[in-house]
Amino acid sequence: MKLRYSTTSPYARKCWVVAAETGLESRLDFVVTNAWSPETDLPNDNPLGKVPCLITEGGEALFDSPVICEYLDSLHDGQKLFPPVGGARWEQLRLAALADGILDAAVGKRIELTMRPEDKRWSDWTDRQTRAIVRALDVMEEECAGWGRDFLIGQIGAAVALGYLDLRFKAEDWRAAHPNLAKWYAEAAKRPSMVKSEPRE
Template identity: 50%
Template sequence: SELIRSNPIAKMPTLITDTGTALYDSRVICEYLDSLHDGARMFPLETTARWTVLRRQALGDGVLDAAVSIRYETVLRPDEKRWSAWIEGQMGKVRRGLDTLENEVATFDDDVNIGIITVACALGYLNFRYPEEDWRAPRPGLRDWYAKFSTRESMATTEPVVF
């Protein structure tokens, strides 16, 4: 397939640049796209801000990875092969990540950067796939921040829907 020819690990997403170079992994693709414009950077260049943003991106990605892993385990694996202790371990990662974000939410500023976007996408995924897992009640700061951030046009127009 075209994907395997372009990306040896056949993982989505893959972006083929105008020069024919294959870029894979959302982080790499996002940084590439950020390099193509002269506007405000999603990936700050200044060292302190950069590490804060990249760490927040990694935390959001970690929450998302654990949540997606739970989804695979509970939807794709047959009931008799599901590993409840592993699922709970992954949910522990989600909860600890959210607790960390709750402790940091007061430091989120109005800058839209890759860290903030990743966190918002992770929260949106939790809302979409795990509506029964109420992450909001014990984390009012994060809940309020997400309620406001999710009204942005870019978030509202990309909200997932079930077909």
């Protein structure tokens, strides 16, 4: 299988962590892809022109990260990162969606602040993204004590989202108002899957 990814994409990192946690990492060929390059051939695999994109052993292209992660989880016989049925499944999918929402807001905010000309930036937009991030972190702060030792798709998403905030918005200290979440993340960040997938500029 081939995973087209960027070394700083949090969505791609989530797929990498899932592959490592499920013992599938050795079956992946990691192909660094610059989705922003006008010369990229990425749209040949993903018409949306985004990473991550997984090319399966059968040659099928899968996107985006939620689909890739669940596909990878279907390929192993160990504990499933996506609970198959019942309340546990919906709890994990809800947390995964919350984490993806943090990423969507943070990536949108970064694009606005770094790629748009300064005189055309919309502060109301970036403020809205910041508020969404903080509200999501507040929910995680309240709930993380109940996560226990689980590191399923929801917790993976949360860890990747927090790592992305550290990468792109280090000056905006999310830990101060979220001490329980900070304590949880300090341990999650030590997992081998998180260490080896740490973003590189």
